[in-house]
Amino acid sequence: MIRASHARAVVSRSALITNARLVAQRVAPAELAVVVKDDAYAHGITEVVSALSGAGFHRFGALDLTTAREVRERAPEAMVFAWVFGEGDDIATAISTHIDLGVSYPSMLERVADVARRIDRRARVHLKIDTGLHRAGVLAGGWPDFLQRAAELQNEGVIDVTGIWTHIAEASYDADSAAIRRFDDAIRRAHSVGLRPRLRHLAASAASFERADARYDMVRVGAFVYGIAPGDGIGPEQLGLTPAxxxxxxxxxxxxxxxxxxxxxxxxxxxxxxxxxxxxxxxxxxxxxxxxxxxxxxxxxxxxxxxxxxxxxxxxxxxxxxxxxxxxxxxxxxxxxxxxxxxxxxxxxxxxxxxx
Ligand SMILES: Cc1ncc(COP(=O)(O)O)c(C=O)c1O
Incomplete structure (x- = not known):
């Protein structure tokens, strides 16, 4: 990207690494996936991924497939999770470069499976349940059929259901608790059709810091790694995080x-x-x-x-x-x-x- 010089953004690698370590310690044994969407929250994805993977962080949340590809170039061994893709996106490259795909609708699942079948590779998918935020994801009513279909595709050998996930508002304790209950139910139903996803993930910055019951196997944290507050409520200074x-x-x-x-x-x-x-x-x-x-x-x-x-x-x-x-x-x-x-x-x- 050509960067004009009307302003200068000085980014501290040690602040990023120290913040990521603090978050990782806090959420352990859950794993930290660092969210690097929007050019790593405008901190510069190339440098951010290099600095963090050099410091031992090997999970990244990318959002789109272009960002996922950029992460993959810098971190060949990392787990890279992308959850927004559509008609024009190169799903084949994503599958063959081992990008984990967040799948929010039955039609997305079929597309991913079709591409995987065509290129003869298994796609790693994370199935998304809508637990109340209504920002993509399969609603509870459609979840059993979605799981059934995912189990069939897994048996066929075209997908691996490596994850189950959701996104929550992190705006009120009670609403988040309700989302966590729905998520638990969605996981139980997955088990009942024989799916055993290794990565269950729900929380972003705020919930991952505040609630042990929101951490599951992995948390997707952006804001706190950059030393930014995700919204109202607990902020980075209180947590000892440094603006990067x-x-x-x-x-x-x-x-x-x-x-x-x-x-x-x-x-x-x-x-x-x-x-x-x-x-x-x-x-x-x-x-x-x-x-x-x-x-x-x-x-x-x-x-x-x-x-x-x-x-x-x-x-x-x-x-x-x-x-x-x-x-x-x-x-x-x-x-x-x-x-x-x-x-x-x-x-x-x-x-x-x-x-x-
Ligand atoms: C699905 C998802 N997970 C996690 C995050 C990270 O959120 P935060 O920056 O509050 O940690 C985002 C941010 O947009 C997101 O869309």
Whole structure:
């Protein structure tokens, strides 16, 4: 990807590795699969996968098949799980490169089986039950038939049912408990048709950290590995996780406008900074915080209130706090958003620099 240099994303490999170790210790004996969708939450998939697989992490959640292929190139031996694919996707390559496929509908199961039959390879599939989130997955009513068909295809030798999985909201304890009960029931039914999937998985960041009963054999964790809060509730700081990415830019002009000293920075709406930053979040320059006063299409204006900042000074938007900047979580809370969304918007096209 060509990365413009309006901003710079400094990504700490040691923060990623330390976060992943903390999560892994917390969820053991369940296994950690690191979710690397959206270019590893805009941290840069190539470097993230290299750093983590070099540190001994061998399971990744990719979402789509293109991402899965990128992971496979960097981590030839890893388990790579992808769960979104459709008509135009190269399922044959995914099967022959041992990508584990999350299958959410009977029609997807048949497509995967057809391709596996055609190329004479067994597909590794994880069957998805909808336990209440209604974001893909087979509903309880259709689950017995789905399992029956999966068992037939497994007996035929075209698929291996290696997993059963679901996704939960992680928004309320009671709703998650209900989803866990439905998941247990779905697993029991799988056993009753002779399926013994090795990997049962349900939890993402929040539930995997908070609930032992949500961990099963594997957890799919994205946000916490990057040191990002997945939403309301428990955040990375409380858990001892470090934000892995610091986003900065430089002052491009300093001017007096209506008796105020304004610094212009080259990060605007086209770079993913929306006007909801005005007045609610700030940046750090020379270790002091200054607020956004205006966001235009191509730049933002910072109120310097008489400081000595000058053109070319580094401007830190969010990060691990080393330069006096806020955390991404502070930004997310102030803008009524979640960290993942903000970092993906703002860091995706930044120049990426990797440090130990
Ligand atoms: C199916 C699935 N599992 C796990 C995750 C990881 O979630 P989090 O970043 O909250 O850990 C995602 C994120 O989108 C997901 O879609």
């Amino acid at each position: 990415l610091t986003l900065s830019t430089t002052v491009s002009a300093v001017e007096t406008v209506h008796n105020r000293t304004i610094a212009r920075i080259p990060v605007g709406q086209v770079n993913g900074l929306y006007s909801d930053a005005e007045g609610v979040v700030d940046v750090a320059i020379r270790n002091r915080r200054y607020p956004f006063v205006r966001v235009t299409r191509t730049e933002a204006h910072i109120d310097l209130s008489g400081s000595g900042a000058t053109v070319g000074d580094d401007v830190y938007l969010f990060g691990d706090g080393t330069h006096g900047e806020s955390s991404l979580q502070v930004w997310a809370d102030a803008m009524g958003s979640i960290g993942e969304e903000i970092v993906i918007r703002l860091a995706r096209a930044a120049e990426h620099v990797y440090v130990e």
